[in-house]
Amino acid sequence: MKPKKSTKVIIPFCFVGKHQLTVKTEITEDTKKSNFRNEVKKTVNKPTKTETVKVKKPTINITMDKGLFKTIKNPRSTPIFEKDKHCNNFEVVLAHSTATPIRNHNGFAYTCIYCTEHFKHPADLKTHTLMKHDNRDDRRKFMKTQTSGGYLLKLDITMLKCTICDTNIDTLEGLFDHLQNEHKKLIYTDIKNQIVPFKFDGEELKCAICPRVFTTYKVLLGHMRSHYRNYVCEVCDYGCFNRKLMLTHKKSHKTGSFECNTCSKVFETLQKMRQHSYTIHKFKSMPAKCTVCNERFKSFPIKDQHMISVHGMKPVVRKCLACDKVFPTQFALRIHTKKDHLMERDYKCEECEMKFFSKEQLKFHMLKHTGQKDFQCDVCLKWFTRKYVLSEHMRIHMNDRRYKCLQCGRGFVQKCSWRGHMRSVHGETDNSVLY
Known part of the structure; x- marks a missing residue:
């Protein structure tokens, strides 16, 4: 008895990622007969382990659109930078x-x-x-x-x-x-x-x-x-x-020995060394530049005056809102505000309870506690704690009697000596300076 013809047709598919490709399969009459004979051999004459079965593969023609891969391409999702x-x-x-x-x-x-x-x-x-x-x-x-x-x-x-x-x-x-x-x-x-x-x-x-x-x-x-x-x-x-x-800012906190390549001066921070190099060597001590004519100046207030007089820039009035004082630079106004109105005192003396606005003021104050004398007179070899005291002392050797008594005509080197004279000799109580 002849077996019935199988009407089952197996259509292969191809998958790329999640997309299914349509595959055109052409199955000829010879292919159907060949498949039928193979099915009979598998069911009637089962081969032993030593036997080999040669099965003729059907001819399948696949046609694909060349631009298809552009639409089905599924790249990994890239992060947004x-x-x-x-x-x-x-x-x-x-x-x-x-x-x-x-x-x-x-x-x-x-x-x-x-x-x-x-x-x-x-x-x-x-x-x-x-x-x-x-x-x-x-x-x-x-x-x-x-x-x-x-x-x-x-x-x-x-x-x-x-x-x-x-x-x-x-x-x-x-x-x-x-x-x-x-x-x-x-x-x-x-x-x-x-x-x-x-x-x-x-x-x-x-x-x-x-x-x-x-x-x-x-x-x-x-x-x-x-x-x-x-x-x-x-x-x-x-x-x-x-x-x-x-x-850039964090570089200002890095301390060490930074040497200038031009003059071999050493600075404690890289920022100070670069500022020195630009100001002294590159700009020849002319750091302020006019942005209109590119002329350079020794200071920014001089540059601002040039901008006003030559290029017609409106004068900038840097006025304190608290006391109406006027300052030549914004930096001076800011220091004035912090020191005189906000009363900032961040530097404290370790010997007493006094506080100061700047590090220089604290250093000047510490001389009262240490008594250190770093300034010496070249004439009498006397030592002094402060430079301005040495400058006043030098007027004694130069006989610079700039403080004059208007009543008797006597001159004094120091202001305190003149005031003592006015009180003891003339009974003067006015503390105003008279020349």
Whole structure:
């Protein structure tokens, strides 16, 4: 009895990853007969262990689309790097708001971040940026030059608006929330925010976060570190915007012997050695540079006066808000505020309970306890504890009697001697100095 023909057709499939490939199988009539004979041999004549069975494999023709592997390719999910997250946030904020970036301020004008053009007023820079650089190509070109460790974006958020729905927004954080919640824009919040906002509402430079007012953009930028303490020094609690600035700062704490390659002077820190090299050797004791004409000056107050008289820069009035005193530099104003108004006294004497503002003041005070005399007169070989006392003593040898009594005409070398004369001889009680 002939066995019935099998109607079962086995269609092979090929899998690549999770995707199934469609395989075109061509089974000819000869192939069907061959398969039938093989099935009969397997069921009727089972071979022994020493016998071998030769089975003719069917001919299968497989055709595939050449572009198929591009669609079914399943690479491993790659992590998103920190720079890519910064780049995304940068693109989303600038593409969908009126915020404009600032490269820097050279003391005279603000610089465009894309083409380095200069503008005296930040409003002119904003108009220039929105008109000429409101495109993705310029933004991508800028981000290519950035690194995740040194990335810092200074952003002008004056009159900030969302360009999608024209909504007015006050803060940078409010813009982030608005773009995420209202327009479903992707903004990465798992990275440290290195976008620093600035507002230029009036003539005064105000902090965009707290109510403090500043005289220069440079000082305002330094103040913004107190709001963006992304990286904090474990030695002195100094806060920085990014890792690059923190690594530079940490070098100031490394002490040792750092020798200048030019004059062989030795410094205790690398920062002091580099500052010496730049100031003395590279800039020839002319550290202050005019950013307009590149002329150099011995000090920054002289440079500021040059900017005012030659280039028409508006004079900077560094006025103390507490006592109305005016100072030539921002550093002098800051020292005055800490010393006279905040009453900072961080240096304490170990022998008594007195405290001092500076290390030099404490060192000067310690001479009262040690009695150390380091200054000697070349004429009489007398020793003194302080240099200014030696200078007053030298007037004795030069017969410099600069303090005159207006009543009898007698002169005195020291002021204390003149006062004693006025009290004992003339009965004077007025402590004012009369020459």
